[in-house]
Amino acid sequence: MFITNNLKRLLFGLCLVAISMQQGLNAQIVIGTPNLGFTQACANENFNSFSTTFIFSPETGLYPSNKFSVELSDSEGDFTNSVIIYSSTPGSITTSPATLEFSLPEDTSGENYKIRIVSSAPIATSSSSEAFAAYYKPQDSPFSINHLVSSAAFCTGGSYVLSIDNPGTGNNDSPLLYPNLNFKWYRETSPTTFEYVAEGQTLNVTTEGTYFARTDYGSCTSDSFSNRVSIIEVTSGEANALIVSSLGNPYCPGEGTTTLSTLVGNTYQWYKDGELIEGATSQMYQTNESGIFSVQVDLGDCSANGSIDLVSQLFESSIDVPEIIDTLEGYPLEINIIDNAISPQYSWYLDGVLLPNVTGPTYETDVFGDYTVVISETSGCVISVEYNFTIQESVDFFPDVDKIPNVISPNGDGINDTWIIPQIYHIEDTNTEVIIMDNKGNIVLKTISYQNNWPEVDLNLSSVNQVYYYIITTEDKKTKKGSITVVK
Incomplete structure (x- = not known):
């Protein structure tokens, strides 16, 4: 009986070893190198989905709890501090080949990223993929430098600092609002080519040329670039302070006033058609007129002048x-x-x-x-x-009255305010003389072309009623005399 029990225990142990060995054989899988579904990964808030395909063998080697994950290296392809950017749900992938979709972290920025595939049950890791450029672009729109002023100048021996505008306001989505971004500055070498100059948020310019900045997204295409700024070196009085009209030239006044702007300086004075414009002492000047506008710009150790023949499309x-x-x-x-x-x-x-x-x-x-x-x-x-x-x-200053009036009331009510005589005395070329005297015999009116307009001024009457006298003498020496009572 003792021998039989020991034999049973031995046989049971051998079975356990055999089962363990079989399970060990089933727990071994090989994962192939992942194939990329892209040449470079350029992501932004509107697009951040990429895929990779891989094979593994044997399919039977997977445990039901297995998860496949995508592991991302650093920007130099090193997996020492790698991150998992996707994991499948347990047991969801059971056949080979398999495809996984993943997204990039928002701090992704570099030219030599790699990925690899990792399984959890059993544990296995693939070889790394080919290196690829990967960037997440949080800002992917044009931005402004130099406050959109397209020209600038520096005095001989000096320099000019270009900077990215901040903060972002209006239509300017400033990339400075995104602290992880880097920037590169370029200088145009032809209308279609340019050369790299430097990195950073500002650029100290000591060489004439046209400059612009781009957010550094490496080989990924991007719309994150600035306006161009043309910079000249100035010897005092020789430079042309370029003037730009915001609505173009000619401009349409129906769009509002146009803003004239010139290069950055210390002080400014604007002129129109050679005449100084009072109070126009800023870098920009708004107008809705046509004319020759000019500006004098003080640059410190030198100065510059500029002009523009501004034409409005307003019809005459x-x-x-x-x-x-x-x-x-x-x-x-x-x-x-x-x-x-x-x-x-x-x-x-x-x-x-x-x-x-x-x-x-x-x-x-x-x-x-x-x-x-x-x-x-x-x-x-x-x-x-x-x-x-x-x-x-209109008021008829020469109505056809029948007789010469002897009473007037100059009180401003529009009725009988002036002494109106018959039209016969107004006939052209009659040379009729009219004399009016006060009660002391002083002449207050003498004319040969009476316009029915006396009195034209306040008579300063000393009593309620005051009497004046008139003499009307026609060309043939006929005379009319009488009095005029002025009622207060």
């Missing part, structure tokens, strides 16, 4: 009536607009109401009121010009 126009038109009732007036607009449209208004049937440059009317005419250019630069005028009933 005129109207052939004054702002106030006095006329008598029943006498129609013709108003004409003259302009050189390419495709003009005319809108006429009376007391703020559109006149729907008046659409041409000429309008005839005998209606009193406040008028507005708007000329609109409908082709190219779409702009409008407005004219305003008033047609009012």
Whole structure:
């Protein structure tokens, strides 16, 4: 019985060893080198998905709890401090070949990254992939340098500092808001080529040229680049301070005022057509006019001057009536607009109401009121010009009265304010003389062309009623005499 029990124990132990050996054989798998589904990994917030395909063998060597993971090296291909950037769910991958999708960490930036595949049950690691460029681009849009001023200058022996604008405001998504980014500066060597100059957030320029900056995303294409700035070396008085119009030149005033800007200096003075513009002492000057604008820029040890012949696309126009038109009732007036607009449209208004049937440059009317005419250019630069005028009933200074009045009341009420005599004494070339004297015999008016306008000034009456005297003598020496009582 003792021998039989020992034999059973031996046989049981041999079975356990055999099972363990079989399990050990099943726990060995080999993972092939991962193949990349891309040539370079250029990610941003809108796109960050990449794939890799690999094979493994044998398929039966996987435990049900196995996970496959993608491991990312540092930017030099070293896995010492590698990170897991994807792991499959346990048991989800059981057949070979397999494909995994992964995303890049937001601090990814370099040209020599590698990945490898790691299994958890059993534990196995593939060889590393081919090296590839990988960048996560948190900022991928144009940005500004030099506050968008396209020109700058430095005095001979000096320098000029270009810098990336910060903070990001308006349309400027400043890359300085992303602290992990690096920048490279370039100088144009031709309209289509450029050379690398330096790295950093600023650039100290000592050589003339056109410069710009780019966010360093290596071999990945990117829209994260700056405007160009042309920098010149200045000997005092020789430099041209380039002036740029924000709306171009010619410019369309329908888009608002245009901003003239020049190179950066210490002080500025702007001129128009050779005349100093009071208060125009900033780097920028806004205008909606045409003319020759110039600027003087103090650069410290030297100075620069510049000018621009600014042309507005505003069409020329005129109207052939004054702002106030006095006329008598029943006498129609013709108003004409003259302009050189390419495709003009005319809108006429009376007391703020559109006149729907008046659409041409000429309008005839005998209606009193406040008028507005708007000329609109409908082709190219779409702009409008407005004219305003008033047609009012005029005062008849020479009414046909029957007799010479002997009472007036100059109180400003528009009734009997002046001494109005019959029209016969106003007939042209009659050489009728009119004399008015005060009660002491002093002449207060003497004329041979009386305009029915006495008194033109305050008479400073000393009593309620004051008497003046008149003498009217016609060319044939006929005389009319009488008195004029001025009622206070």
